Amino acid sequence: MxxxxxxxxxxxxxxxxxxxxxxxxxxxxxxxxxxxxxxxxxxxxxxxxxxxxxxxxxxxxxxxxxxxxxxxxxxxxxxxxxxxxxxxxxxxETNFQQFVGAFLKGELEQYIENTEKRTKRMDQQLSEISDLSDKEFFEKRVKRLSTMSERARQILPIIGEIFLSEEAAKLSDHE
Amino acid sequence: MxxxxxxxxxxxxxxxxxxxxxxxxxxxxxxxxxxxxxxxxxxxxxxxxxxxxxxxxxxxxxxxxxxxxxxxxxxxxxxxxxxxxxxxxxxxETNFQQFVGAFLKGELEQYIENTEKRTKRMDQQLSEISDLSDKEFFEKRVKRLSTMSERARQILPIIGEIFLSEEAAKLSDHE
DNA sequence: CATTTATTTCATTTTTTTCTGAAGAAAGTA
DNA sequence: TACTTTCTTCAGAAAAAAATGAAATAAATG
CATH class of the missing domain: 1.10.10.10 (Winged helix-like DNA-binding domain superfamily/Winged helix DNA-binding domain)
Structure with missing residues (x-):
């Protein structure tokens, strides 16, 4: 091909x-x-x-x-x-919005859930660090990852909105 | 590993x-x-x-x-x-927003440009169809692809906004 | 229920992507 | 310049992903 x-x-x-x-x-x-x-x-x-x-x-x-x-x-x-x-x-099925959107949203959702599990594990690991300056450093780093993951979750509905909203549907569903 | x-x-x-x-x-x-x-x-x-x-x-x-x-x-x-x-x-570089956002935006931009070229080619092909009912069918189909591609271009700045805006920067840049 | 036709499954093959490491630049040092 | 150290390149090896096709299954027909 x-x-x-x-x-x-x-x-x-x-x-x-x-x-x-x-x-x-x-x-x-x-x-x-x-x-x-x-x-x-x-x-x-x-x-x-x-x-x-x-x-x-x-x-x-x-x-x-x-x-x-x-x-x-x-x-x-x-x-x-x-x-x-x-x-x-x-x-x-000709409305991409629907199925592309649903697909992406599903993928992201799964990714984010998994990510949240990971940041939780990291938080636990943090508590086991004894060296003080190390601890500070890693807290900063992990904090950032948590923030990112939270932010991703906030964005998720926006993605949904872009693809799956009424507006999006109207824009694409007038065959 | x-x-x-x-x-x-x-x-x-x-x-x-x-x-x-x-x-x-x-x-x-x-x-x-x-x-x-x-x-x-x-x-x-x-x-x-x-x-x-x-x-x-x-x-x-x-x-x-x-x-x-x-x-x-x-x-x-x-x-x-x-x-x-x-x-x-x-x-x-610890601000993911910046580099992840820039990366994704770049990728998408390239994708969309390429896509626009393609829909233009399709429009040309359309004009060469003689059979009337075929023509109608393919016009519908191609129309949808063009619409999608236009819409993608509208979304692009929103993606940029999400990742690269002042707000996003503030949310992530307080080390 | 035997037979034909359509579909699914999955072990194997093929293709594509990623990784490796030796050869060779590049850059510094004596 | 000769020597050492570090980094880059790229042909080939290894790993991962996708495609094949033959055998098993399912579904329909007479």
Whole structure:
């Protein structure tokens, strides 16, 4: 998959879209395949089955399956009710605000919780230092980390606000 | 380096701090070594030379050299004027707000610029579509991406604000 | 329930990223 | 200048992350 959609039936525009999504998803720390799958679905006028992905993107069955799962989990795609076949079809959830925001918020939340545990542990360690000038130094340092972690928690809702607020929704939800 | 600072002369608290930084830096997409170097310097009461790092963290000369360079570049450490020796010594820049913020803002800025180029290309591609219903579909899709990209640009200064404002500085700069 | 078709799982392979250390600059010293 | 010490570079090694595909499972059909 050098340039998305060269050896297969993707139009140049669709290729651009796939690349776009690969980049967007990489920004969230997700692998190329996942971005390309979402891109492919996003750029398809009709619901997409796993088969279309392996063919259209030249990726393996395994990757397609795992990628779809991940995308389902954070609601970037949704099942499409297609006539006839026994296949599962999917279409794109097009409001990035929602799922990108939720994803980032989740990640950050987890990170911050973990961080708070750590600063607590540090506070304990502090109490075991006997040397006085060492103690002062480390208190300063640890203090800063605690402050940072508190501040991060304050920022969290702002991030949520940016992505998930009513305003944000309005700005992006007028299909 | 299983648990930071086990085989070497790091106190448990210092080990915690190193781990903390490894995590913080990984959040920014930077490798473990860089985080651990910053952590080591941050957790040192005295200026640190390259030698201390290779010894104290058990990392190679190459890693230490490269890591220090990176940290210098985005101002996470600064040279310390140490008596006597011909060695270079460093100490930590302790206001994360500044350097983490600047780093993230830089990354995002670059990302957004690139994204804008892409949406422009897409707009061009759009004009070459003849089929009418296809055209409508892709216009909708591309529109959304453009909107998102515009919105990202609006958000950028807010990010800057969060990290780099006077207020943020005050909140973190009272050593 | 046997058969065909679609999906999931996961051990292995491939690709990408990060780390290492020896060679060689650079900078200081006698 | 010859020698020592410190730092940088970069080709190759090691580790980590992602992708593959074959076997197992599930789901549908006659």
């Amino acid at each position: 050098r340039q998305a959609g060269k050896e297969n039936g993707l139009s140049p525009l669709q290729g651009e879209i796939v690349d776009f999504m690969v980049r967007l998803f990489r920004l969230m720390g997700l692998p190329k395949t996942i971005g390309s799958i979402y891109g492919y679905i996003y750029a398809s006028p009709h619901p997409v089955a796993m088969d279309d992905l392996t063919q259209g993107l030249g990726i393996s069955l395994g990757s397609a399956s795992q990628g779809l799962r991940t995308l389902k989990v954070f609601r970037a795609i949704k099942p499409a009710y297609e006539q006839g076949g026994r296949r599962e079809y999917f279409e794109a | 299983r648990q930071a600072g086990k085989e070497n002369g790091l106190s448990p608290l210092q080990g915690e701090i190193v781990d903390f930084m490894v995590r913080l830096f990984r959040l920014m997409g930077l490798p473990k070594t860089i985080g651990s170097i910053y952590g080591y310097i941050y957790a040192s009461p005295h200026p640190v030379a390259m030698d201390d790092l290779t010894q104290g963290l058990g990392i190679s000369l190459g890693s230490a050299s490269q890591g220090l360079r990176t940290l210098k570049v985005f101002r996470a450490i600064k040279p310390a004027y140490e008596q006597g020796g011909r060695r270079e010594y460093f100490e930590a």
